[in-house]
Each structure stands twice: as C-alpha cells, then as structure tokens.
Amino acid sequence: MNLFVLSWKYLKDKPLNTFLNVLLMSLGVAIILVLLILNTQLSDSLGKNKRGIDLVVGAKGSPLQLILANVYHIDFPTGNIKLDEAKNLMRNRLVKSAIPLALGDNYRGFRIVGTNHDYVNLYEATLAEGELWRYNLDCVIGAKVAKQLGLKVGDSFFGAHGISVADMDHEEASYKVVGILAPNGSVLDNLILINIESVWQVHDHAEVDSTATHDHSPVLGSAYQTGLPNGDEASEITSMLIQFRSAMGAVQLPRMINSNTNMQAASPAFETQRLFSLLGIGVNMIKSFAYIIIVIAGLSIFISLYNALKDRKYDLAIMRSLGASKTKLFIHVIFEGILITVLGGLLGFVLGHGLVELLVSYYKKSEEIGITGMVIVNNEFSVLLLSVGVGVLAALIPAFNAYRTDISKVLAQD
Amino acid sequence: MISIENLSFGYSDRKILSITKMEIKEKQHLMILGKSGSGKTTLLHILGGLLNPKRGKVMIGETDLYQLSETKRDKHRGQHIGLVFQKAHLIAALSVEDNLLLAQYFSGTTQDKTRIAEVLKSLNLGEKGQSKVKSLSQGEQQRVTIARALLNRPKLLLADEPTASLDDDNAMAVITLLKEQAEMNNASLIIATHDQRVKNEFDVQLNLNEQ
Numbered sequence: 289m290n291l292f293v294l295s296w297k298y299l300k301d302k303p304l305n306t307f308l309n310v311l312l313m314s315l316g317v318a319i320i321l322v323l324l325i326l327n328t329q330l331s332d333s334l335g336k337n338k339r340g341i342d343l344v345v346g347a348k349g350s351p352l353q354l355i356l357a358n359v360y361h362i363d364f365p366t367g368n369i370k371l372d373e374a375k376n377l378m379r380n381r382l383v384k385s386a387i388p389l390a391l392g393d394n395y396r397g398f399r400i401v402g403t404n405h406d407y408v409n410l411y412e413a414t415l416a417e418g419e420l421w422r423y424n425l426d427c428v429i430g431a432k433v434a435k436q437l438g439l440k441v442g443d444s445f446f447g448a449h450g451i452s453v454a455d456m457d458h459e460e461a462s463y464k465v466v467g468i469l470a471p472n473g474s475v476l477d478n479l480i481l482i483n484i485e486s487v488w489q490v491h492d493h494a495e496v497d498s499t500a501t502h503d504h505s506p507v508l509g510s511a512y513q514t515g516l517p518n519g520d521e522a523s524e525i526t527s528m529l530i531q532f533r534s535a536m537g538a539v540q541l542p543r544m545i546n547s548n549t550n551m552q553a554a555s556p557a558f559e560t561q562r563l564f565s566l567l568g569i570g571v572n573m574i575k576s577f578a579y580i581i582i583v584i585a586g587l588s589i590f591i592s593l594y595n596a597l598k599d600r601k602y603d604l605a606i607m608r609s610l611g612a613s614k615t616k617l618f619i620h621v622i623f624e625g626i627l628i629t630v631l632g633g634l635l636g637f638v639l640g641h642g643l644v645e646l647l648v649s650y651y652k653k654s655e656e657i658g659i660t661g662m663v664i665v666n667n668e669f670s671v672l673l674l675s676v677g678v679g680v681l682a683a684l685i686p687a688f689n690a691y692r693t694d695i696s697k698v699l700a701q702d
Numbered sequence: 703m704i705s706i707e708n709l710s711f712g713y714s715d716r717k718i719l720s721i722t723k724m725e726i727k728e729k730q731h732l733m734i735l736g737k738s739g740s741g742k743t744t745l746l747h748i749l750g751g752l753l754n755p756k757r758g759k760v761m762i763g764e765t766d767l768y769q770l771s772e773t774k775r776d777k778h779r780g781q782h783i784g785l786v787f788q789k790a791h792l793i794a795a796l797s798v799e800d801n802l803l804l805a806q807y808f809s810g811t812t813q814d815k816t817r818i819a820e821v822l823k824s825l826n827l828g829e830k831g832q833s834k835v836k837s838l839s840q841g842e843q844q845r846v847t848i849a850r851a852l853l854n855r856p857k858l859l860l861a862d863e864p865t866a867s868l869d870d871d872n873a874m875a876v877i878t879l880l881k882e883q884a885e886m887n888n889a890s891l892i893i894a895t896h897d898q899r900v901k902n903e904f905d906v907q908l909n910l911n912e913q
Contacts, residue, residue, distance in 0.1 A: 289803035289807040289813060290807060294796075297795050297800065300795075301794070301795035602791050603791075603794075603795075605791075606792075606793065607793075607804070608752075608776060609785050610779075610780050610805045610808040610809060610850070611777050611778075611780015611805075611810065612780070613772070613773040613777070615773070616808070696744075696752040696753035699743075699747070699791075699862075700747065
C-alpha cells in the first residue's frame with residue numbers, strides 16, 4: 289500500500305465517474321495531437337518538396353494550382369507552355385538552372401512525369417536498383433510505386449491518359465522499368481519518371497519519328513541528363529522548376545515572366561505560406577475548441593474531487609488518525625487528479641495517433657504526401673506535460689481542503 | 703504509563719474540561735463516563751493527539767505528546783495509539799486487508815500481511831481479508847476497526863462510544879473483546895461512553911458529570 293495505490297483504488301471505486309473524466313480529457317488531448325501531427329508532417333513534407341525550387345513557371349491560371357500540380361503533384365496542371373518559350377527563359381542570365389516537367393499521364397494513379405536527371409538530383413534521390421532512364425519509353429519508378437504496384441526492373445506497363453486512375457490507356461506504347469529509386473520521403477517516391485520525348489511519343493506527337501515507334505528499337509533521349517529536348521514549334525511542356533542565380537532573380541524574373549510572356553511564374557515559398565495562412569484560421573479554431581474541452585475536463589475533475597471529498601472527510605480524518613501527515617493527504621488528492629489527467633493524456637495519445645492512421649487509410653492522398661500516425665512529433669510530450677498540469681490544477685483546491693481537515697471536529701461529529 | 707497534568711480545554715471562554723492530574727498505569731483500564739457534551743470525546747481526542755489542549759501536558763510513556771511537531775505526532779499516534787469510534791469508519795473503497803495495510807503504511811511500520819491475517823483471525827474475521835467493506839455486517843465492520851486499532855500493537859487503545867449503535871448482545875461482546883484484546887496486546891484501554899449497560903465492566907471509572 290502506498291499513496292499512489294490508494295489514489296488508484298479510490299478511482300477504481302467510482303469507475304463511471306473516472307471513465308467519463310478520463311474520456312473528456314482524452315478527447316481534448318486527441319484533437320490537439322491530431323492537429324499537431326498533421327500540421328508538423330504537412331509542413332515538413334511541403335518544406336522538403338519545395339527545397340531548391342525558387343520559382344515555378346507554367347501556363348497561366350491559379351498560382352497555387354501551379355505549385356500544387358508541379359511541385360507536390362496533387363492538383364491538376366494549369367495547362368502547357370511552348371517549348372520555345374521555355375528555351376528562351378532558360379537562356380536568361382538570372383536563371384541558374386531549370387528543370388522541365390511534362391505531366392499528363394498516370395499509371396494506376398501514380399503520375400508519369402517527363403523530365404531529366406536534374407529532377408532526381410534536386411531531391412538527392414539514389415537508385416535502389418537498376419539505372420536511371422536514358423532511352424525513350426524507359427522509366428524509373430519511385431519506391432512507393434514499386435512497392436504498391438509490385439513492379440520490378442524489366443517489367444513493362446501501359447500508361448493511361450490523364451492524371452487520375454480511370455482514364456483511357458495508351459495502348460500503342462508501353463514503358464519499361466529500368467530503375468527503382470530508394471525511398472527518400474520526397475514526391476519522387478510516388479512518381480514514374482521518363483524522358484519528355486516519351487511523353488510526346490505516347491501522345492503521337494509529330495516530332496517523334498514514326499518509324500522509331502513502330503520498330504521498337506530504343507531511341508536515346510536528346511536531353512535525358514539536363515536541359516530541354518529537341519522539339520518542333522508545336523512542342524509543349526507543362527512547367528519548369530527554376531533556381532535563381534542571385535537574389536536579383538526573385539525581383540525581376542516573376543515580373544518579367546508574368547507581364548512579357550504567355551507564361552506564369554509562382555513562388556512555392558509564397559504560395560505554401562498563403563495556403564497555410566488560409567488553413568491556419570480553421571486550425572486555430574479547432575485548436576481553441578480542443579483547449580476548451582481540456583478546460584472543461586479540468587473543471588469536471590475539480591467538481592468530482594471537490595464533491596467526493598465532502599463524502600470522504602471521514603476517510604481523511606481516519607487516515608490522519610492512523611498516522612498520515614497533512615502533507616500525505618495533500619499528495620494523495622493531487623495524485624488522484626494527476627492519475628485521471630495522465631490516463632486521459634495517454635488515452636488521447638492513442639486516440640490521436642489512431643485517428644490520424646484512420647484518416648490516412650481513408651484518404652490515399654494523405655499517405656502520398658507522407659502523413660502517418662505512427663510517428664511521434666516534437667511537441668507531443670509538452671501536451672502530455674500539459675495534462676499533468678491540468679490534473680494538479682484541478683486537484684489543488686480539493687487537496688488543500690484535505691490538508692486542512694480538522695480531524696477532531698470531523699470525528700466528533702457522529 | 704499515561705499521565706495528564708493541569709489539562710484544560712475550552713472553546714472561547716467557556717471551559718469544557720479541566721483535569722489537574724490523572725495517571726493510568728500500564729495495562730490498566732479506564733472508563734470515562736459522562737453525558738453528551740460533558741467532554742468525553744474531547745478528552746479522548748486530547749489523549750489521542752487529535753486535539754491540542756489549551757493548557758497542560760499529556761505524557762504517553764516517555765513522550766510529551768504536544769511537544770511533538772504535528773507530523774511527528776501523527777506518526778506517533780499511528781504507531782502507539784489505537785482508536786475505535788462509535789461508527790465503524792472504514793475506507794469503503796478498499797478491501798478489509800487494504801484497510802489494515804493502510805494502518806501499517808501510514809504509521810510507517812512494515813507492511814506485513816501475516817500480522818494482518820493473525821489479527822483478523824483472532825477477531826474471527828479470518829475469511830474476510832479480501833471482502834469489500836460494504837459487504838460486511840455492522841458488527842463485522844466494528845470488529846475490523848478493532849483489528850485496525852490493534853494492528854500496530856499500540857500501548858494505548860482509545861474507544862469512543864464503541865457500543866452506542868449496537869444491541870445489548872453485541873455491546874457486551876464488543877466490550878469483552880476490547881478488554882480481551884487489550885490484555886493480549888499489553889495495552890491500556892480507555893473507553894468513553896454514556897452507555898449504562900456496560901458501566902459495571904470496569905473497575906476504574908472517571909465520571910465527568912461530577913466535575
């Protein structure tokens with residue numbers, strides 16, 4: 289027997305009351321944790337994927353959409369830009385490097401992206417198996433693609449038009465897997481990478497030599513390592529990921545592109561910040577709601593303890609008569625408060641992580657951007673600390689009353 | 703030996719109790735008689751270290767009870783004084799055994815389940831260790847409080863109206879039990895009561911009505 293066991297037995301003696309208080313506490317904690325986990329992972333993921341990209345240049349439309357489609361691969365592309373215009377931009381002295389992207393196809397929900405090896409190097413991805421693509425219609429797949437679809441080096445498949453699952457297949461040309469990337473937590477995990485010319489080829493672009501498509505002899509890409517491929521006037525790509533040579537680029541390039549060309553420039557940093565400030569209002573409201581629940585839980589624990597102690601003043605007097613000091617009674621009551629809130633905190637911890645996992649299993653997209661309930665994020669321990677604090681606060685007045693119990697008076701009352 | 707010197711206690715100016723000198727020898731039993739409000743309980747609480755007297759000295763053996771700090775007095779009470787009340791104040795959230803373990807824990811003595819079993823057995827409660835307090839009868843509960851009071855082998859056993867809520871048979875049984883157990887444990891027994899039924903059971907009596 290000790291104070292801890294004693295407090296626990298009192299809680300066990302009133303299971304319903306204890307359960308309700310624990311549940312209330314856990315709901316508040318769970319909501320805060322869900323927000324914390326989502327927020328941390330989302331900003332981690334967004335931050336990681338926009339690293340090294342100063343500007344995205346694509347077709348005119350919503351700048352946020354441009355970023356979401358070309359950096360995070362979650363929205364539809366805004367349209368295409370002319371290859372010639374892209375080439376002109378690439379020659380601009382303010383541009384240090386530019387990675388072209390050609391989107392539009394998918395294979396069972398995973399996006400097929402026409403690009404060059406610079407794109408792989410941008411995210412510092414390494415190969416787990418095979419080699420990087422060089423020939424048209426060769427592809428390298430991300431780690432998650434390989435795992436979920438069970439694709440291996442040497443396998444081939446037909447892409448489908450569009451960027452969601454149920455679209456029509458391109459049955460005229462199949463892709464061959466030549467390499468699989470090691471998992472690295474970036475968007476590359478969910479992508480299938482090919483030459484831009486391969487994209488043109490499956491869309492029956494005039495530029496690609498028709499004999500080459502039919503006799504299946506491999507054609508080496510004209511720019512598989514870096515730069516833009518050779519194409520005719522009608523050739524188009526979806527976007528370019530630009531890195532500035534100097535800070536001057538940030539000042540001049542966007543204005544130059546937006547006013548002098550048919551293209552649009554958008555900054556990933558600015559657009560994601562805008563997105564977060566839009567989401568932030570909602571997040572803050574839910575967060576306040578969660579804190580209100582925790583305050584109510586604290587109040588409920590306070591009321592339970594306060595009322596219970598009125599009935600328990602004989603118990604407390606008896607404990608004193610058995611040799612317990614005032615301080616021991618104080619700690620005994622505080623323990624009861626802490627036990628409830630810590631149990632609530634732990635249950636909330638399980639609930640919160642479970643809830644995130646449930647969300648992930650419902651929305652496939654959330655897994656693609658790297659959200660999981662199976663990690664512990666930084667601030668979680670401070671939330672558990674908070675629950676201990678709530679327990680102490682809720683029990684403080686009842687504990688002080690227990691401390692002050694006049695044993696003689698209570699015992700003489702019968 | 704328990705001794706009292708120049709003791710007085712009162713609320714505000716109204717003096718309720720004053721005892722110039724009183725001595726209770728080892729193993730001696732004393733009955734304090736008096737109407738309600740005569741100060742029986744007050745005297746018992748003072749002897750038990752539960753209530754600070756206004757003036758005077760209470761010695762339990764070699765210890766001057768009210769020279770101790772409050773925490774030390776609590777501990778001293780837990781180790782050397784056993785208390786039995788009119789109603790069986792047991793902790794309802796705990797089993798019988800846990801109630802007794804609590805007495806050992808709070809007094810700072812070792813938690814010894816063999817000793818608990820031994821005391822329960824001597825009070826015919828051998829089977830009740832794991833029972834919930836609520837499932838016991840009134841008489842059984844009163845016996846558990848006696849077991850709790852005797853558990854730490856106290857020098858002094860104080861009982862405040864232990865028979866008041868019991869019928870004739872049970873009242874006599876409890877008195878006999880208290881005397882028996884006190885003798886078995888070499889403790890002095892002091893009972894405060896206004897119960898006329900048990901008056902003749904004690905040779906040494908202190909009548910507060912006459913003061």
